Amino acid sequence: MSERLRFGLDQLEAFDAVDRHGSFRAAGEALHRVTSAVSYAVRSLEDAVGFALFDRSGHRAVLTPAGAAFLAEARALLERATALGRYAEQLGRGWEPELALVVDGVLPLGPVMRALNRLSREAVPTRVEVVVEYLGGVHERFAGHRADLMMALDFPGHPDFESAPMEPVTMWLLARSDHPLAALSAVTRADLVQHVELVVTDSASDRHLRPHRLRLGSPHLVRLSDFLSKREAILGGVGFGWLPTHLVADLVARGDLVRLPFDEGGAFTFEPRLVWRRDPHPGPATRLIRRLLDDELSAARAS
Template identity: 30%
Template sequence: MNSPITLDALKVLDAIERKKSFAAAADELFRVPSAVSYTVNKLEEDLGVELFDRSKRKAQLTPVGTMLIDQGRLILKATDELTRLAQQSANGWEAELRICIDSILLFKPIYALIAQFQQEYPWINIRVTEEVLGGTWDSLIADSTDLIIGATGESHNRDFNVQSLGEIDFVFAVAKDHPLVDEPVPISDRAIKQYSSIVVADSSRGLPSRSEGLLDGQSRITVPTVQKKIEAHLLGVGIGFLPVHRIQDELESGELVSLQLASYESRTNQLIMAWNKDNQGKALAWFIEKIQAISDKLI
């Protein structure tokens, strides 16, 4: 069934309500008043309802007319948004860009880029998610994100473009009042295995889970993010390796203490940014370029 409520009729009603006059609405719409009146009369006739109370000097809506305009404006807004989306899509701009940030990174520099992007392109939505270890790659493989930032390891997928963001260093760190602080250095495996290791849960759903820095037989406490791991270290709940760039302030203040271990060499990880080769979106290209320029601030 064809509805008598057309976009043109909704635009006429919207103009009348805002201008409080059929004549003023006609001026705004560049029409003669009789054409505006005809549109309203025809709509009332087709619907079988009165939209305006004609006993008043000014154009005053009936309750049904108020409801129709309130809902009609939502339709007009959605139509405008759909038109803009169609135009920006034709010009190579995405309706939404999905960014997955690995838990190991500092988010603030990326948020600053998002704020800059929104100033320039406020009509494009940004969706930010956080994953851990294999979960970051998993999100790209599953096509639930367009750009991953801070991934580690190899993608094993030739469909992805991969860009290095640099290396991060790890140190074995414990709270300032942890018993290991009083152990002779380098700290032995025997001493380490007395305490639980704080590990971050791999959020991967499709790839094999990964864990790092564990000794055989050592108990573990699993937490959801790197930030939660740092908090657990500070409380003395457990021990383990932490990325240096995330705990600089705590190391300088002495809240965390870096310890030398007997059986571990220094640890580094290569951080990666990756995206699907087929994705030619302009928003994606904007972020790739900007993130490359600030990669040193991420770590």
Template identity: 30%
Template sequence: MNITLQQMQTLDAVVSQGSIQAGARYLNKTHPSVITVLKKLEDALGFALFDRSGYRSVLTEEGKKFHKSVKQILGDMDELKNQVTHLRGGEEGELNIVVGDITPLPGALAVLRRFSREHPYTRLNLFFGNLFGPNERLLDGDADLIIHHVDKSDSRYEYRDFCKVRVVPVVAPGFLDLPISRELRYADLEGYTQCIIRDTSTHSEKLNRFVLDNVPHLTVGDQYTKKEVILQGMGWGHMPLFLVEEEVSCGKLISIAGKYIKGVTREIVIARLSAPEKGIMAERLWQSF
């Protein structure tokens, strides 16, 4: 059985336009030539596509099922043509984005969702990393863009400001056996387990932010697990405020920030390498933020 693209397009035009005559006009073909194409298609299939017993030809049950498959094939071919146009234009087929551990996800994902809808032929590969992990992937050339914090004085980065995140030290009520006040010092926390997050970098110098020496450590892989560990009274630690703001407000967690135990505000940026070579879609994504 040999079914041609012309035959499928002719059948779809006749069905979608409502008649052979209207289908012929749509295809800029003569009425007899369309009839000939349909007759050859029926001969190849071995069954009638149209019931011609009435005033107007209508699809048979077999014809309805076959046309449904034809529409799927023609849709796939249009999709393939669009994909070829996309690739022929030098547009990247995929981009790698790494989101940092203290980046608020809703705002970042809203931009990425909009980009995906506008550019369906570029697949976004989304990764997550902690501490210096996103930076390492960018510097190694394994990411097109990161949403994280960077050293703004480092000339290897080009960046755009995205948001600011307050990071605060918190504990669960009853975790500390001493009064909580603004006078607390890090020395007062000796003997208490500190929950810290694992740096996902593999070959760079590990970051050591707020990590106390000579205290028990409980290491976790992400901020959400860290939050639950602290809520369960298994340790204390620094958390992005947007993740624990509700718990702090209702007293499930207590901030111990004060004169000596400090929080910090991190500037989250959209960052890429400052090298001049930029892909078409990578540049469009950059401009989306």
């Protein structure tokens, strides 16, 4: 068991005030306490720590070397106590202690990061967790009440949830420029199944949640953990696969990657949504993060 603290914040405040204001009398005036009370607080603090904080041999109290070292730690504790008081006050006004946002890893994260940057400048007490999942794993985490908001590739709607549109995400079917599929004037499913297909592993544990739109059925399959790894694998010539345009537009423009002329369609577009639980009285952190995300997502759509 840790040793019980032998002094209190009021003693530390008196100690700090004497040094800041230059005398016990001035410290008392600043703290709205009589001089004798300040002197008693500092003396009892010295008794508690076991050494002199001030040298009182001259006309004014001067910090001892040990007192100066102790004062630095005391001020850090006072600042932390002040912050703790503000934190308690904000929680008492209804701010949520924690908030979780689950994001599909195929989506551009720029708007999310900009919203979080703005949130950090608001000095709110809420701790925000951003979790990246993939495909059905986004819905699974949100439905399991392990997240308060989600940014999902698709959302069919639900009476218990509300949602707002996000910038569409277009997927291209791609291969490296020297891949055998890139030489074909038209690519069929029969052509695709002869080559390695690259897919991002769906993070859902419930197979019924998993969409099949990003899987074309090749028996030669390489699973990757995220779309950046998938992009590197396609650039490395490992195989073919779907990638979002925001990750590859420059590579296609340079000719490093090529769009495959798939006869069933070499491009399609997701209409992602920002989703939250329907609540007539959402907490202040939920309202704020929704507003910031909406601002950034609207700016992204307009750009």
